[in-house]
Amino acid sequence: MANNYDAWKVSVTDFEEQKSDYDKLLFFLRFGILAPSSHNSQPWEFQIDVEKLSINVFKSKVRVLPVGDPNDDLSYVSIGCTVENIVVTADYFGYTVSVVYEENPQIELCAILQFTQDHSKSIDSSHLIHQIKRRIVNRGKYEQRNLPDEFLEKIQKFSTTDHKVVLIQDSQTIADIGKIANYASIQLMSSYLFRRELSTHVKNNFTESYVGIPAFGMQIPGILSLIVPNLIKLFNMDKFSEKQNTALFTKYTPEIIVLTSKNNTKKDKLIIGRMYQNIALNAISQDIKTSPWGSVSVYSESNKELQKVLNTEFYPEFLFRIGYNNKDPHHSPRLLVNSVIKK
Structure with missing residues (x-):
């Protein structure tokens, strides 16, 4: 066992x-x-x-x-x-x-x-x-309702001189960021080497592995999960799900948070990680869920586009959706x- x-x-x-x-x-x-x-x-x-x-x-x-x-x-x-x-x-x-x-x-x-x-x-x-x-991490559809003002005021106080918590609530800006995020994912998935690496980390729902993401974390059911790693390896699945992912931002993402840094160093990224985790813990204490979108962090072209949308000189380090969803997947191993x- x-x-x-x-x-x-x-x-x-x-x-x-x-x-x-x-x-x-x-x-x-x-x-x-x-x-x-x-x-x-x-x-x-x-x-x-x-x-x-x-x-x-x-x-x-x-x-x-x-x-x-x-x-x-x-x-x-x-x-x-x-x-x-x-x-x-x-x-x-x-x-x-x-x-x-x-x-x-x-x-x-x-x-x-x-x-x-x-x-x-x-x-x-x-x-x-x-x-x-x-x-x-809850990658599902979030309810279209705003987060409590008290919670938002608390997490925005995490901002410092060199690190900022950028809250986006405007629906058009969220849609624009969604386009950037989806584009980044599609571009990364267009690389066979990227898909091959990702396929080794996406696991079926019955996995005995200690690392990687069981497919239930992506809302994929049991039997289908058995073939998902191979599908990811062979096809650009983000291209196929572009319409669905677009709707995720336009219809099911009431708010987005981007954590930014002034200098974009190793130390900054470590601090940004601490900021995200603290926000995520404070969020779940109020049954608020978060879902990072990592492709924007590593695809430089999209990262620069996000910087323009945010109208900031700071470097966008980490983007995540945040909102309410009462269905939680199981933890990852x-x-x-x-x-x-x-x-």
């Missing part, structure tokens, strides 16, 4: 069983690895330093997307998401985490997390740790935490 979903069984109550500092840091990582990642590639590895009470976070040399993400843009965003999960988890259990980013893109080290136990364990039932297991620990 495959245990490729066992990582999701972690519970906050398990922390009491962790006696050593190593076990406590490892426990924080069990929540960290529940972060989203492009194609569910899970491009992270960790090194625990008990003496320094720290965790080094690395980009995996293996679980990356050399064709679909040649500059590691989405890998860094994904790693930023797992860093945010770790920070949120540690905070709940009384630890403050200092994050030092490694800015050199030529090395795999991404961040050093330094832990200090300096406050009491939280008893707040609204703490974001309780949303980590609830968060899920995860590698068990011990398999992503560097020795």
